[in-house]
Amino acid sequence: xxxWLSIQAPPISILQGFHxxxxxxxxxxxxxxxxxxxxxxxxxxPIIIDQDYCNGKHNCPDEAKAVxxxxxxxxxxxxxxxxxxxxxxxxxxxxxCRNIMIEDVHITSSNGGSKVYSTCKxxxxxxLQATPPVSCA
Numbered sequence: 464x465x466x467w468l469s470i471q472a473p474p475i476s477i478l479q480g481f482h483x484x485x486x487x488x489x490x491x492x493x494x495x496x497x498x499x500x501x502x503x504x505x506x507x508x509p510i511i512i513d514q515d516y517c518n519g520k521h522n523c524p525d526e527a528k529a530v531x532x533x534x535x536x537x538x539x540x541x542x543x544x545x546x547x548x549x550x551x552x553x554x555x556x557x558x559x560c561r562n563i564m565i566e567d568v569h570i571t572s573s574n575g576g577s578k579v580y581s582t583c584k585x586x587x588x589x590x591l592q593a594t595p596p597v598s599c600a
Contacts, residue, residue: 492531503542505573510537511548512563512586514555529555536564543573549595550581563588565597 503509514529532554549570554560563586571594572579583590583599590597 490528490530492533494531494533494535496534497536497538498540499536499538501537501540501542503540503544503570505543505545507545508551509540509542509544509549509570510565510568511551511553512560513551513553514558514560514585515553529558531558531561532563533561535560535562536566537568538564538566540568540570542570544570544579545573547572547578547580548582549579550583550593550597552581552583552586552597552599554585556585559585559587561587564591565589565593566591568592569594 512532512535514532550565550568552560552563566589569592570579579595581593581595581597583597586599588599590599
């Protein structure tokens with residue numbers, strides 16, 4: 464049985480936007496998740512998928528297992544980021560994220576002329592009309 468999760472929210476002003484941390488190791492999956500029509504105001508870390516989460520520790524071992532992340536959609540987002548990291552896709556090399564779609568997402572800095580950035584590692588999908596631009600090799 465597949466459960467579909469679709470989140471549509473009114474304007475939000477919180478510390479974290481979409482923040483999916485999966486501790487290193489583990490099993491299972493997170494899939495068919497939709498985040499659409501989101502307005503952000505001064506949000507720290509608006510979009511994060513982090514399969515290499517290590518709970519603030521250093522020199523964490525590389526785990527051969529990770530929660531499988533697939534079919535995650537971010538559509539029609541607008542707003543501002545409190546920090547430089549607007550979009551972070553940090554997926555495991557052992558279990559890359561698949562079918563991640565970022566479309567019509569526009570996040571700028573809440574700090575005047577400061578820039579915002581995206582980082583992407585081991586995430587596969589489509590990244591269309593995104594500010595900041597997302598590129599994942």
